Amino acid sequence: MSPDQAITAEPAPHTSALRPIPAHEHAELDPRFAPPFPQAALHVLRNPQLRKNVAHAIDVIQTKRGKLVAEKQDWQALRDAASAIRTEALDHLGTYLHEFEKNCTAAGGTVHWAADADEARRIILDLLRQEKASEVIKIKTMTSAEIQLNPFLEKSGLEVYETDLAEIILQLGEEEPSHIVVPALHINRSQVREIFARRMGLEHLSDDPKELTNAARAYLRRKFLTIPTAISGANFLIAETGGVAVVESEGNGRMCLTLPQTMITIAGIEKVLPRFNDLEVMLQLLARSATGERMNPYTSLWTGVTPGDGPQNFHVVLLDNGRSSILKKPVERQTLKCIRCAACMNACPVYRQTGGHAYGSVYPGPIGAILTPQLMKMEFAQSLPYASSLCGACYEVCPVKINIPEVLLELRSQVVNQERGQAGRFFDPMYLGLRIANLLFARAWRFHLAQRLGRIGLRLFTRKDGWIHSLPSVGGKWTQTRDLRGFPEQTFHEWWAARAKEDQ
Amino acid sequence: MSTSATSRQRILDRIRAEEGPKATGAFVGSSAGPHAYFRRGALDRSACLSLMIERLREYDAEVVECTPEQISTTIDDQLSASGKHLFTAPQGLPSAWMSASFDWKVDHQLPAEEIEKTEGVVTASFCGIADSGTIVLHHSASEGRRVLTLLPDWHLCILRASQVVETLPEYFDRCPAPPALATYISGPSATADIEMTRIKGVHGPRFLHVILVRDES
Numbered sequence: 001m002s003p004d005q006a007i008t009a010e011p012a013p014h015t016s017a018l019r020p021i022p023a024h025e026h027a028e029l030d031p032r033f034a035p036p037f038p039q040a041a042l043h044v045l046r047n048p049q050l051r052k053n054v055a056h057a058i059d060v061i062q063t064k065r066g067k068l069v070a071e072k073q074d075w076q077a078l079r080d081a082a083s084a085i086r087t088e089a090l091d092h093l094g095t096y097l098h099e100f101e102k103n104c105t106a107a108g109g110t111v112h113w114a115a116d117a118d119e120a121r122r123i124i125l126d127l128l129r130q131e132k133a134s135e136v137i138k139i140k141t142m143t144s145a146e147i148q149l150n151p152f153l154e155k156s157g158l159e160v161y162e163t164d165l166a167e168i169i170l171q172l173g174e175e176e177p178s179h180i181v182v183p184a185l186h187i188n189r190s191q192v193r194e195i196f197a198r199r200m201g202l203e204h205l206s207d208d209p210k211e212l213t214n215a216a217r218a219y220l221r222r223k224f225l226t227i228p229t230a231i232s233g234a235n236f237l238i239a240e241t242g243g244v245a246v247v248e249s250e251g252n253g254r255m256c257l258t259l260p261q262t263m264i265t266i267a268g269i270e271k272v273l274p275r276f277n278d279l280e281v282m283l284q285l286l287a288r289s290a291t292g293e294r295m296n297p298y299t300s301l302w303t304g305v306t307p308g309d310g311p312q313n314f315h316v317v318l319l320d321n322g323r324s325s326i327l328k329k330p331v332e333r334q335t336l337k338c339i340r341c342a343a344c345m346n347a348c349p350v351y352r353q354t355g356g357h358a359y360g361s362v363y364p365g366p367i368g369a370i371l372t373p374q375l376m377k378m379e380f381a382q383s384l385p386y387a388s389s390l391c392g393a394c395y396e397v398c399p400v401k402i403n404i405p406e407v408l409l410e411l412r413s414q415v416v417n418q419e420r421g422q423a424g425r426f427f428d429p430m431y432l433g434l435r436i437a438n439l440l441f442a443r444a445w446r447f448h449l450a451q452r453l454g455r456i457g458l459r460l461f462t463r464k465d466g467w468i469h470s471l472p473s474v475g476g477k478w479t480q481t482r483d484l485r486g487f488p489e490q491t492f493h494e495w496w497a498a499r500a501k502e503d504q
Numbered sequence: 505m506s507t508s509a510t511s512r513q514r515i516l517d518r519i520r521a522e523e524g525p526k527a528t529g530a531f532v533g534s535s536a537g538p539h540a541y542f543r544r545g546a547l548d549r550s551a552c553l554s555l556m557i558e559r560l561r562e563y564d565a566e567v568v569e570c571t572p573e574q575i576s577t578t579i580d581d582q583l584s585a586s587g588k589h590l591f592t593a594p595q596g597l598p599s600a601w602m603s604a605s606f607d608w609k610v611d612h613q614l615p616a617e618e619i620e621k622t623e624g625v626v627t628a629s630f631c632g633i634a635d636s637g638t639i640v641l642h643h644s645a646s647e648g649r650r651v652l653t654l655l656p657d658w659h660l661c662i663l664r665a666s667q668v669v670e671t672l673p674e675y676f677d678r679c680p681a682p683p684a685l686a687t688y689i690s691g692p693s694a695t696a697d698i699e700m701t702r703i704k705g706v707h708g709p710r711f712l713h714v715i716l717v718r719d720e721s
Contacts, residue, residue: 053699060700077540094519107684113512123508165706166697182697189698209698213706220707225616241682251654251693251708258650259616269515276682280673281541283688294559295636295690298708300650303684308613309649310685320511324518333522 029176030148031376034360036383041358050186054178054355057185061346064292065397072288081281083401086337089239089272090327096239096272097318103242107304109314117147120319124149124231124264125156127315131262133158133229137220139246139253140164141233142180142340143266143319145362146375149231161223163252165216172199178356178364181290181342186355220252230256230311234267235339236282237316240275243303244316247286247296257300263311269318270336282339285399289341322375331410335370337400342367344394344404350387359384366394370407378414385411429474448493455487462486543677545635545670549720552634552670557716559637563691564704565712572719575662576600579626582660582713588623592652596645597626601662611652619651624658625709630686631675632668638690639663639714640675642683650687659709664717 034040044050069075089096101111114120128136136158138144150160150171162171166184170177173195177183184192193207196215205215232253236245244265246253257263273282287296305314327333345351345365356364361372361381369384385408388394394404419425426432440450461468468484470476478484490498545552557567570578580603583591590607592614602608609622619625628646629639639661641647653659669675693708704710 057700060696074541077542081539081541094516097516097519112508113515114508115511115514119508119511163707164697165695169697182700184697185700189701192698209701210703212698213695213703217706224707225620238682241684243682243684249693250695250706252706254650254654254687255707258654269519276679277676280676284541284672287690291696293690295633295638295688297563297689297691297694299686299688299690301683301686301688306685309643309651318515320515320518324515324522327519328522 028357029145029360029362031361031372031381034381037358037360037387038383040360041354041387044354044358049188050355051353053186053188055352057179057182058346058352061182061292065288065343065346066292068288068292068294072284078281078284079399079401082285082339082399083337085273085278085281086339086400087334089274090270090333090336092274093269093272093327096274097269099239100237100242100272101318103240104244104304104316105242107242109242109304109316112315112317114317114319114321116321117319120147120266120317120321121149121152123317124266125153127262127264128153128158128229131229131313133262135159135161135223135227136229136231137161137163137223137227137256137260138167138230139232139248139256140167140183141231141266142362143233143268144231145177147266147319147321149266161220161227163220163224163256164248165213165250165252168216168219169195172196176357177362179342179345180340180363180365180367183356186357220255224252224255224259228261230260230263232256232263232265234265234271234316235286236279237267237272238276238279239272241303243276243301245279245299245301247283247299249291249297251298254298254300257302258310260311262313262315264315264317266317266319269320269323270338286339286341289343289397289399322377325377326374332370332374332407334402335367335374335407337402338367338371339400340367341399343397343399344402347393347397349389349391349393354387359387366404366408367402370404370411373411373415378411378418382415382418385409385415433474451491455489458487541673542671543673545674547634547670549665553665553668553716555670556632556634556637556668559634560691560712560714563637563712565637565691565714567714567716569716569718572717575715575717576603578715579603579660579662580605582715583624583626586624586658586660586713588658590622590624592619592622592625592648592656594625594627594646594648594652597628597648598646601626611648616651616655619655622656624660625652625656626660627653627662629661629663629667630683631678632663633672633675633688634668634670635672636690638672638688641687641689643685643687650685653687653689654708657705657709658711658713660713660715662715662717664719666719668716 104111112123114123153160162168169184169187169192178186189207189209192212193205196212197203197205200219202215232246234244235247287293305312326336344367348366351365359368361368363371369387373381373384388408390405392405440446461471466486468486471479560567579601583606593602593608593610595611627648630642631640643650692704692710692712693706694702694704695706696702
């Protein structure tokens with residue numbers, strides 16, 4: 001029995017935890033089908049178990065991260081350097097991708113280019129068919145989640161086995177990821193026990209994390225040794241060497257990178273680093289930001305094919321899927337500096353309350369709020385730029401210094417411009433109000449007149465204590481949750497003018 | 505691959521159009537950007553080694569120290585204490601390190617199933633990084649192929665004091681050229697995926713033992 005009983009005392013039924021609108025199979029985190037953020041968030045806010053699970057996990061990571069960042073005296077200098085490296089990589093992206101392709105090919109790898117999700121899925125399926133694969137093992141990769149690879153491969157008749165513990169929990173429990181580093185943080189130990197017991201046929205399993213972990217180890221051991229084809233993501237592509245770096249904790253990554261005959265790596269085009277030495281900056285920041293460790297247990301680096309060691313067929317699929325269109329926008333392009341550490345979501349007061357699913361995308365939290373709408377070319381997920389209080393905590397912790405609030409504001413203005421152009425919006429109270437305000441603020445006399453009329457009008461609603469407790473119509477939305485000061489009898493201008501008169 | 509080839513051109517064209525005037529089209533060899541972070545550590549040698557040991561122990565790794573003359577006997581002691589008998593050895597492991605009191609499988613392209621059956625593995629290493637307690641393998645003949653330090657549940661690693669640096673950038677300075685293969689190990693395999701409770705040993709070796717050889721005067 002564990003000291004964490006308080007958290008597990010009332011296990012919520014895990015399957016009903018988060019199914020707002022199953023509009024489409026596997027579509028809950030597809031921004032094209034997901035409900036708007038406020039609607040999805042409301043659903044989560046009514047689930048106290050889920051909020052407890054999320055808050056607990058976030059607190060643990062944040063405490064560890066805080067301690068390790070504090071001991072690193074050159075933390076800000078490392079952030080500056082990382083930001084410069086990532087900016088440089090994006091400024092010369094074509095050059096570095098070219099260089100990566102050349103060096104990876106020279107080392108025995110094959111590089112494929114996919115313009116969108118559909119093409120990436122087809123390339124991967126073709127490669128698997130060439131290998132006559134019926135099963136495939138996978139290292140956790142957000143990019144494959146982005147292109148919804150698993151359901152596609154399963155529909156094409158392949159057995160797909162996730163090997164990261166959290167991903168196994170999600171796969172067996174038919175759950176969706178809610179965080180990009182600890183994707184099952186919304187599921188507690190008793191829920192994991194239920195999933196494993198049901199899907200692995202282990203009825204006598206306890207909810208001790210150690211026992212649950214051992215169950216996963218046993219479940220996967222044979223698969224590692226027998227399945228000859230694997231799919232991975234990449235933390236970094238190194239242009240100088242054509243090498244790929246994967247960071248992980250459990251060793252499932254090393255298993256997938258070492259034992260199979262064929263390895264297919266899928267990576268976004270922005271993942272490239274110019275030089276091998278750039279890792280000296282990135283690796284100091286990544287684990288500290290992501291999991292609050294000085295270094296993650298295992299980092300693997302490989303270059304093409306090494307005879308006698310590891311997979312002898314190696315493919316890299318470089319995925320665009322909207323990224324190159326982000327590159328041309330001066331403010332938004334910094335989004336592509338992201339190294340997927342999740343520090344922003346761990347620091348975000350909104351994420352802490354809602355968890356990841358409310359964002360309706362495999363990329364939740366502040367980075368998801370700016371990345372998802374852009375990957376969707378601003379055609380979907382327009383509510384996400386508003387899923388923030390603009391407090392700036394995400395910018396402060398970001399190891400590559402992405403100014404997320406700045407991008408949020410830029411995207412909000414784009415959403416407003418989109419909406420303003422829509423015919424039905426003309427009589428929308430908000431836009432109507434803004435047009436009136438625009439009219440009033442344009443001339444001083446109009447403004448003063450409005451003040452006077454407002455004072456007379458609001459007198460009706462002002463109580464004796466000087467406060468307005470409730471307003472009708474649209475104004476009621478404000479007074480629903482807070483009181484409003486009554487209009488003062490005199491504005492500052494009036495007071496100033498009166499004072500000048502007295503002095504004469 | 506004709507579609508991929510077209511996509512390649514399309515993607516590269518789109519990127520090129522956005523690269524702006526700063527793009528030279530040439531690979532920039534030396535590190536660009538500010539360099540205000542610490543390259544060198546501030547500790548003296550003995551404090552640096554102590555830090556390395558402390559960090560390894562924080563990861564639940566066992567650490568013992570010895571002189572260069574004592575390597576073989578220290579390995580022997582560690583193997584005896586493990587209670588195990590069948591060990592894997594990389595092809596280039598010094599034969600003096602392989603005591604005849606144990607059974608050894610020397611890796612001449614051993615199949616994974618054979619390695620899986622052994623109880624432990626003994627290897628050399630390329631570097632130790634004290635700041636994070638990291639052991640670096642470049643998979644030379646004495647460090648072994650990657651699979652060797654992965655399947656056996658018990659890993660004994662020989663690290664010389666002269667190989668230990670304090671900071672990560674110091675390790676990069678020690679690389680004569682970027683390695684084709686490398687594994688950075690910071691403590692035994694672990695997960696915190698269930699309620700952030702750290703569990704040791706998911707898939708990689710659950711037990712990491714380090715012999716620190718005091719080869720500096």
